[in-house]
Amino acid sequence: STPRTPLMAGNWKMNLDHLQATHHVQKLAWTLKDGKHDYSAVEVVVVPPFTDLRSVQTLVDADKLQVKYAAQDVSAHTDGAYTGEISPVMLAKLGVSYAVIGHSERRQYHGETDELVAAKAKSAFGQGIVPIICVGEGLDVRKAGDQVSYTLAQVDGAFDGLPAEQAAQAVVAYEPVWAIGTGEVATPEDAQEVCGAIRARLAELYDAELADGVRVLYGGSVKSGNVASIMAQPDVDGALVGGASLDPEEFAKIARYQ
Numbered sequence: 275s276t277p278r279t280p281l282m283a284g285n286w287k288m289n290l291d292h293l294q295a296t297h298h299v300q301k302l303a304w305t306l307k308d309g310k311h312d313y314s315a316v317e318v319v320v321v322p323p324f325t326d327l328r329s330v331q332t333l334v335d336a337d338k339l340q341v342k343y344a345a346q347d348v349s350a351h352t353d354g355a356y357t358g359e360i361s362p363v364m365l366a367k368l369g370v371s372y373a374v375i376g377h378s379e380r381r382q383y384h385g386e387t388d389e390l391v392a393a394k395a396k397s398a399f400g401q402g403i404v405p406i407i408c409v410g411e412g413l414d415v416r417k418a419g420d421q422v423s424y425t426l427a428q429v430d431g432a433f434d435g436l437p438a439e440q441a442a443q444a445v446v447a448y449e450p451v452w453a454i455g456t457g458e459v460a461t462p463e464d465a466q467e468v469c470g471a472i473r474a475r476l477a478e479l480y481d482a483e484l485a486d487g488v489r490v491l492y493g494g495s496v497k498s499g500n501v502a503s504i505m506a507q508p509d510v511d512g513a514l515v516g517g518a519s520l521d522p523e524e525f526a527k528i529a530r531y532q
C-alpha cells in the first residue's frame with residue numbers, strides 16, 4: 275500500500291484580512307524554508323477566508339512557496355442566482371487545492387446537512403478541488419458513547435453517491451465538536467478510535483485498498499505540544515488546526531509534529 279502523505283491544514287476561520295494574510299503566509303514560508311527542519315514529507319495547507327485567496331495565490335506563485343491553500347467552504351452550484359455563494363469554478367481559477375466542507379461551525383450555525391455536504395463534495399470534485407470533509411460528534415453524543423455510530427452516519431451521508439475515483443482522493447477530518455476551540459483535545463486513543471472506524475467504513479463502502487489511501491485528519495485544539503501523540507496513531511494522517519494556525523511559527527511547529 276502507498277504511504278499516506280501527512281496533511282497539515284490551518285483553518286484561519288474568520289480571521290486575518292488580505293494584508294494580514296500576506297504577512298502570515300510570508301512568515302510561514304520563511305519558517306518552512308529556514309533549513310532547520312525538514313518539511314518535505316508533509317503537505318502544508320492554509321485555509322484563509324475567501325477574500326484572502328487572491329493575495330495568497332499571488333504570493334505562492336511569485337515565490338514558488340511549498341504551501342498550498344484551501345477554501346473554507348464551496349457552493350454546491352457552479353454559477354447562477356446564489357447570492358453570497360462562491361463557486362468551485364472561481365476557486366479553481368485561484369489555484370485552490372482543497373475546500374473544507376461541512377465544518378461543524380457551518381453545520382451548527384448555517385444548518386448544513388449531510389445531503390448538502392455530499393453535494394458540495396461533488397461540486398468541488400467537479401472542478402478538481404479536493405474536499406476535506408469534516409465530521410464529528412458533539413458533547414452529548416460523546417457522553418452517551420455514540421461517537422462512532424454518529425460520525426459514521428455523517429461519513430455515509432458525505433460519501434453518498436461519490437464514485438470511487440473521487441472517494442479515493444477525498445480527505446476526511448474527524449473533528450469532535452467538543453474539542454473545537456475549547457482547548458480540550460481528544461486523547462490520542464479517542465482520535466484513533468474514530469479515525470480507525472472511518473477508514474473501516476470507507477473499506478465497507480468501497481474497498482480496503484481505497485480506504486487505505488484516504489487521509490483521515492484529526493481536528494480539535496491541536497497544538498505543537500499535543501500533535502505528536504495524535505500523529506503517532508496509525509489512522510491519523512494529519513491535522514486540521516484552527517486557533518493555533520493563526521501563529522505561523524506555532525503552525526510550522528505543528529506541521530513538523532515530531
Ligand code: PEP
Pocket residue numbers: 285287449453454455456457493494495496514515516517518
Ligand atoms: C477547526 O476549526 O477545525 C479546529 C479544529 O479549531 P481549533 O484547532 O481551534 O480547535
